Amino acid sequence: xxxxxxxxxxxxxxxxxxxxxxxxxxxxxxxxxxxxxxxxxxxxxxxxxxxxxxxxxxxxxxxxxxxxxxxxxxxxxxxxxxxxxxxxxxxxxxxxxxxxxxxxxxxxxxxxxxxxxxxxxxxxxxxxxxxxxxxxxxxxxxxxxxxxxxxxxxxxxxxxxxxxxxxxxxxxxxxxxxxxxxxxxxxxxxxxxxxxxxxxxxxxxxxxxxxxxxxxxxxxxxxxxxxxxxxxxxxxxxxxxxxxxxxxxxxxxxxxxxxxxxxxxxxxxxxxxxxxxxxxxxxxxxxxxxxxxxxxxxxxxxxxxxxxx
Amino acid sequence: xxxxxxxxxxxxxxxxxxxxxxxxxxxxxxxxxxxxxxxxxxxxxxxxxxxxxxxxxxxxxxxxxxxxxxxxxxxxxxxxxxxxxxxxxxxxxxxxxxxxxxxxxxxxxxxxxxxxxxxxxxxxxxxxxxxxxxxxxxxxxxxxxxxxxxxxxxxxxxxxxxxxxxxxxxxxxxxxxxxxxxxxxxxxxxxxxxxxxxxxxxxxxxxxxxxxxxxxxxxxxxxxxxxxxxxxxxxxxxxxxxxxxxxxxxxxxxxxxxxxxxxxxxxxxxxxxxxxxxxxxxxxxxxxxxxxxxxxxxxxxxxxxxxxxxxxx
Numbered sequence: 060x061x062x063x064x065x066x067x068x069x070x071x072x073x074x075x076x077x078x079x080x081x082x083x084x085x086x087x088x089x090x091x092x093x094x095x096x097x098x099x100x101x102x103x104x105x106x107x108x109x110x111x112x113x114x115x116x117x118x119x120x121x122x123x124x125x126x127x128x129x130x131x132x133x134x135x136x137x138x139x140x141x142x143x144x145x146x147x148x149x150x151x152x153x154x155x156x157x158x159x160x161x162x163x164x165x166x167x168x169x170x171x172x173x174x175x176x177x178x179x180x181x182x183x184x185x186x187x188x189x190x191x192x193x194x195x196x197x198x199x200x201x202x203x204x205x206x207x208x209x210x211x212x213x214x215x216x217x218x219x220x221x222x223x224x225x226x227x228x229x230x231x232x233x234x235x236x237x238x239x240x241x242x243x244x245x246x247x248x249x250x251x252x253x254x255x256x257x258x259x260x261x262x263x264x265x266x267x268x269x270x271x272x273x274x275x276x277x278x279x280x281x282x283x284x285x286x287x288x289x290x291x292x293x294x295x296x297x298x299x300x301x302x303x304x305x306x307x308x309x310x311x312x313x314x315x316x317x318x319x320x321x322x323x324x325x326x327x328x329x330x331x332x333x334x335x336x337x338x339x340x341x342x343x344x345x346x347x348x349x350x351x352x353x354x355x356x357x358x359x360x361x362x363x364x365x366x367x368x
Numbered sequence: 369x370x371x372x373x374x375x376x377x378x379x380x381x382x383x384x385x386x387x388x389x390x391x392x393x394x395x396x397x398x399x400x401x402x403x404x405x406x407x408x409x410x411x412x413x414x415x416x417x418x419x420x421x422x423x424x425x426x427x428x429x430x431x432x433x434x435x436x437x438x439x440x441x442x443x444x445x446x447x448x449x450x451x452x453x454x455x456x457x458x459x460x461x462x463x464x465x466x467x468x469x470x471x472x473x474x475x476x477x478x479x480x481x482x483x484x485x486x487x488x489x490x491x492x493x494x495x496x497x498x499x500x501x502x503x504x505x506x507x508x509x510x511x512x513x514x515x516x517x518x519x520x521x522x523x524x525x526x527x528x529x530x531x532x533x534x535x536x537x538x539x540x541x542x543x544x545x546x547x548x549x550x551x552x553x554x555x556x557x558x559x560x561x562x563x564x565x566x567x568x569x570x571x572x573x574x575x576x577x578x579x580x581x582x583x584x585x586x587x588x589x590x591x592x593x594x595x596x597x598x599x600x601x602x603x604x605x606x607x608x609x610x611x612x613x614x615x616x617x618x619x620x621x622x623x624x625x626x627x628x629x630x631x632x633x634x635x636x637x638x639x640x641x642x643x644x645x646x647x648x649x650x651x652x653x654x655x656x657x658x659x660x661x662x663x664x665x666x667x668x669x670x671x672x673x674x675x676x677x678x679x680x681x
Contacts, residue, residue, distance in 0.1 A: 077521030201663035203614040206655040306526025328536045344524045
């Protein structure tokens with residue numbers, strides 16, 4: 060087990076470096092210029108621009124910029140925003156907890172509601188309630204999440220007045236419930252469908268017949284025998300889900316005006332603040348890598364036949 | 369070639385009871401013709417196929433559906449005029465947007481951009497993903513390690529966020545820029561599926577036989593591996609197509625995908641959000657179009673998967 064974790068952590072290093080390099084290149088090697096963007100529409104002296112670039116190290120070759128960025132990163136220095144002179148680490152420290160909370164709420168909603176719905180439908184496959192769930196999940200998958208967000212905002216905030224349309228800067232937990240439900244709804248549909256298929260399939264298996272024949276109580280048959288075996292494909296999906304939720308938060312945060320990571324990335328992209336964008340995307344990549352490792356380790360808990368040497 | 373993958377399940381369940389003459393045509397059916405046989409009887413498939421043909425016609429010949437010009441703005445008469453639900457196919461059927469343009473005409477003409485993005489991204493992604501996955505799966509060793517790590521790297525970058533980063537670099541965002549940005553980050557899922565599928569298939573007897581007969585690597589890859597590995601790839605690609613249409617709309621909504629004067633559902637949803645409170649239909653009608661299109665492709669993908677993978681039934 061220990062050796063397996065160590066090997067996986069080692070394998071993460073090239074992926075981590077590659078992903079950050081990719082984002083770095085997308086940000087800096089493509090056209091668009093933060094120093095020009097700083098000046099806005101005004102005419103600026105070319106020499107002045109060159110001087111600012113030299114001060115910021117933006118005139119160096121791209122690989123050297125990347126090296127400087129990486130070595131800073133390992134000392135906890137995410138760089139400084141060019142326009143506001145604010146350290147990127149501060150921006151992240153403010154925004155990250157909000158998005159993490161949003162993503163965790165969405166994740167909890169996905170797991171609890173999605174799995175319950177899937178089990179509910181899978182236990183009675185091909186009945187009316189199963190068909191109903193299939194239609195519901197198809198609808199959730201096909202309506203883009205920003206449309207869902209607008210509709211939720213329109214009904215719950217403008218029509219019914221249950222919540223404020225915009226989340227305040229503090230982003231109190233109860234304010235994040237509606238955005239989290241919107242954010243999690245797509246994953247919810249996938250989790251429900253995966254659970255349903257898996258439960259319906261495992262119901263027909265031999266060990267289920269044995270468990271029933273032994274006269275075990277229904278709660279134990281479903282709770283232990285059926286669930287444990289049916290969760291493996293669902294857990295695989297959930298492993299990449301936290302990363303996806305954090306990335307997808309850009310859209311939800313935009314609609315509900317949540318001042319999290321997505322909001323900051325969006326602002327930074329507009330002013331071409333490379334260090335902010337790269338820093339935040341890097342962190343999301345780390346979250347994704349770590350959560351998929353945790354999931355792989357969870358396999359062994361669910362299925363003891365899987366052993367990690 | 370496809371005989372090797374036929375599903376003998378149906379025949380095996382009733383040994384001897386079926387007269388030989390009757391069981392023969394059953395046996396000869398390949399995976400694909402078997403799937404086609406199932407699909408034609410699946411209402412989900414029929415509905416989605418009709419919807420898709422309809423949408424493709426709309427994208428190819430928008431003039432068939434309306435004579436109104438989607439860019440013609442008539443502020444004086446039509447500013448945010450409510451839909452007239454009884455006036456079928458008339459320019460005011462779905463009302464007018466804030467600039468007095470016919471929403472019906474814009475919805476019809478918007479199909480082209482959205483569907484073009486979806487279809488072309490899917491084609492590009494399928495080509496890149498299949499080639500990468502096939503090479504990694506077939507050759508194994510360091511080629512597999514290298515290609516798989518590259519796939520992991522691209523997979524790790526969040527999709528919408530990554531596409532945003534790419535797209536903000538371009539001043540002029542034509543349809544092809546959006547297509548390239550989505551394809552650039554989207555191919556990894558197909559590559560993973562193709563790799564897994566090829567690894568299973570390369571151990572099949574017919575591949576061994578082809579090798580023993582001295583077939584070249586190219587021939588084995590193109591004639592034996594590729595056709596048999598495509599089933600899961602096609603399923604994933606069909607379902608992903610809906611996702612790309614949705615992604616285009618999302619990016620346009622964020623103001624970094626397609627932009628005016630391109631007519632697209634995403635652009636219209638984006639401009640409709642300002643009128644959400646006094647004229648929700650401006651946002652809702654193009655949203656419904658996006659949803660129907662995505663739904664059609666997902667239903668198609670579902671139906672194809674059920675037909676190709678009898679285990680899921």
